[in-house]
Amino acid sequence: MVMDHRIRHGWTPDGGAAASVPPSAVNWLRERIGTLTPSAAVPPGSAIAVPPSALGEAASGDLAGAVGAAHVLEDPRERLGRAGGLSYLDLLRRRSGKATVPDAVVLPADSGEVQRVLEVCVAHDIAVVPFGGGTSVVGGVAALRGPKHAVIALDLARLDRLVSIDPVSRIAVLGAGVRGPDAERLLGEHGFTLGHVPQSFERATIGGFAATRSAGQASSGYGRFEDMVTGVRLATPRGQWRLGVAPASAAGPDLRALAVGSEGTLGVLTEVALRVRPVPESRRYEGFFVDGWDRGTELVRTLAQSGLLADVTRLSDPGETEVSLALNGGLKTRLLRRYLSARHLSEPCMLILGWEGLSRHRKETLAVLRKSGAVRIGRSLGESWRHGRFAGPRQRDTLMDLGVCVETLETAARWSGLTRLREAIRAALTGALGTPVIMCHISHAYETGASLYFTVLAARDGADPVRQWQRAKHAASAAIAGADRPLGTISHHHAVGVDHAPYLEGEIGRVGVEVLRAAKAAVDPTGIMNPGKLLG
Ligand SMILES: Cc1cc2nc3c(=O)[nH]c(=O)nc-3n(C[C@H](O)[C@H](O)[C@H](O)COP(=O)(O)OP(=O)(O)OC[C@H]3O[C@@H](n4cnc5c(N)ncnc54)[C@H](O)[C@@H]3O)c2cc1C
Numbered sequence: 001m002v003m004d005h006r007i008r009h010g011w012t013p014d015g016g017a018a019a020s021v022p023p024s025a026v027n028w029l030r031e032r033i034g035t036l037t038p039s040a041a042v043p044p045g046s047a048i049a050v051p052p053s054a055l056g057e058a059a060s061g062d063l064a065g066a067v068g069a070a071h072v073l074e075d076p077r078e079r080l081g082r083a084g085g086l087s088y089l090d091l092l093r094r095r096s097g098k099a100t101v102p103d104a105v106v107l108p109a110d111s112g113e114v115q116r117v118l119e120v121c122v123a124h125d126i127a128v129v130p131f132g133g134g135t136s137v138v139g140g141v142a143a144l145r146g147p148k149h150a151v152i153a154l155d156l157a158r159l160d161r162l163v164s165i166d167p168v169s170r171i172a173v174l175g176a177g178v179r180g181p182d183a184e185r186l187l188g189e190h191g192f193t194l195g196h197v198p199q200s201f202e203r204a205t206i207g208g209f210a211a212t213r214s215a216g217q218a219s220s221g222y223g224r225f226e227d228m229v230t231g232v233r234l235a236t237p238r239g240q241w242r243l244g245v246a247p248a249s250a251a252g253p254d255l256r257a258l259a260v261g262s263e264g265t266l267g268v269l270t271e272v273a274l275r276v277r278p279v280p281e282s283r284r285y286e287g288f289f290v291d292g293w294d295r296g297t298e299l300v301r302t303l304a305q306s307g308l309l310a311d312v313t314r315l316s317d318p319g320e321t322e323v324s325l326a327l328n329g330g331l332k333t334r335l336l337r338r339y340l341s342a343r344h345l346s347e348p349c350m351l352i353l354g355w356e357g358l359s360r361h362r363k364e365t366l367a368v369l370r371k372s373g374a375v376r377i378g379r380s381l382g383e384s385w386r387h388g389r390f391a392g393p394r395q396r397d398t399l400m401d402l403g404v405c406v407e408t409l410e411t412a413a414r415w416s417g418l419t420r421l422r423e424a425i426r427a428a429l430t431g432a433l434g435t436p437v438i439m440c441h442i443s444h445a446y447e448t449g450a451s452l453y454f455t456v457l458a459a460r461d462g463a464d465p466v467r468q469w470q471r472a473k474h475a476a477s478a479a480i481a482g483a484d485r486p487l488g489t490i491s492h493h494h495a496v497g498v499d500h501a502p503y504l505e506g507e508i509g510r511v512g513v514e515v516l517r518a519a520k521a522a523v524d525p526t527g528i529m530n531p532g533k534l535l536g
Pocket of ligand 1: 085087129130131133134135136137139141156176197198199200203204205207209210211212214215216217262263264265267268269393493494495497530533
């Protein structure tokens with residue numbers, strides 16, 4: 001029963017049940033996207049067919065020799081619990097009993113055991129899928145075996161320690177399997193924080209963050225995850241590889257950057273050395289409204305180019321703002337709407353700014369906001385966003401039960417092309433889905449451009465829901481890839497996995513793909529590491 005939350009509704013093992021969606025919100029949604037056909041609840045584990053393990057006795061015995069028999073799991077429930085990640089398609093496949101299941105789950109305890117597992121897998125020619133929190137939304141942990149006869153999910157949950165801390169240099173080494181909240185707890189005992197808070201924070205792991213070049217909500221202050229990585233320890237089929245000895249280096253190309261973002265295709269990150277920061281003395285979140293997307297992006301660009309971004313800077317477009325207000329409902333929201341209309345905001349865009357003690361220019365930032373005509377609502381809105389920021393994933397299962405197709409996608413582009421890209425993606429999604437609700441926000445801004453994050457809600461096609469989303473996703477990806485050259489990146493932080501692999505060459509070129517293939521051939525000559533991901 002231990003993995004139950006992965007198979008069914010739970011977002012976390014301890015009480016992360018699906019959240020309800022208020023009836024007023026359901027009615028609003030029906031008006032916007034049309035008739036919904038509720039689907040059957042998730043089938044019990046026993047109703048999902050799990051084929052017998054193809055591991056074989058010899059391999060199973062050798063794996064048990066590497067990690068102990070108690071840590072090689074061939075039980076169907078355990079295997080089903082690591083059958084893919086958390087994209088809408090993953091959830092649909094699990095609901096319909098069509099998930100691809102690994103032949104075994106292997107749980108090593110440390111770097112040495114990970115290395116021994118890889119040696120066994122090379123010897124028996126078994127594919128290996130590194131498995132952190134399993135929150136990939138791009139097929140990164142799909143149990144694909146490629147040409148191999150069997151595949152294991154290499155679950156890193158037992159690499160859950162703070163390996164070492166150097167408070168003078170402010171560097172902590174964490175095991176790859178440490179989850180977001182545990183990282184903060186372990187570092188907090190020493191007065192430090194990582195400050196990496198993606199929406200998947202509660203489940204995702206240090207190894208997963210590094211392997212996918214994740215970006216957290218406070219990336220404007222703390223940086224993207226890759227900015228925090230000062231070194232890595234990687235177990236590869238060719239042996240151990242350690243990278244990162246000094247704060248900066250000119251010793252050839254940055255191979256650490258090759259390991260970070262390699263999505264388990266080169267080896268297994270077992271330990272990650274990370275820059276840490278003192279826990280902030282206070283945090284302050286505030287909410288504002290700006291009139292229209294163009295003014296909003298102009299404002300965020302000005303802040304980014306003047307060094308005045310708050311540590312969390314998040315601008316919602318009119319569509320996302322409208323949904324936030326509609327889902328909240330209630331007297332307070334009605335009063336807020338009236339206030340915004342009295343202030344002549346015809347297309348309100350919500351702006352959340354959070355100061356975590358890194359940006360020291362709050363007063364200057366507020367002065368720019370005042371000058372741009374932004375309406376300041378204050379701490380209640382900012383704090384309410386902060387408290388509710390992990391609620392989204394919990395509502396997904398409920399929305400799916402109601403018959404909603406619900407998924408997200410993301411990209412990034414230069415400021416000069418950002419609005420064009422947003423429009424191209426909106427048009428592509430509308431063309432594929434009819435009358436969807438499309439929400440978009442900027443949550444990561446840079447001097448030269450910003451990310452765009454879309455959430456899509458549509459009435460689910462009961463006949464072929466998988467195909468419905470594949471069509472929409474393909475249309476959006478084709479819009480990003482552009483007719484002659486990319487309008488943006490195929491992924492700003494979700495990574496490539498299986499879903500974006502067809503678009504990688506368009507972004508990094510044929511030579512770029514060959515360089516990656518050559519690197520893989522050097523460390524993984526028999527191709528056991530994460531088949532089908534990144535390079536397709
Ligand atoms: C609701 C939701 C919200 C999300 N929000 C964000 C967000 O705000 N920001 C963001 O960046 N992402 C977000 N994601 C995407 C996802 O959480 C990230 O990609 C995260 O970094 C994955 O971490 P994980 O531990 O779950 O990795 P997994 O999903 O287990 O693995 C991801 C990939 O990394 C590989 N991998 C995992 N661990 C290792 C390792 N130790 N060594 C080598 N390879 C490894 C896997 O094989 C796979 O290819 C979200 C996902 C969900 C479902």
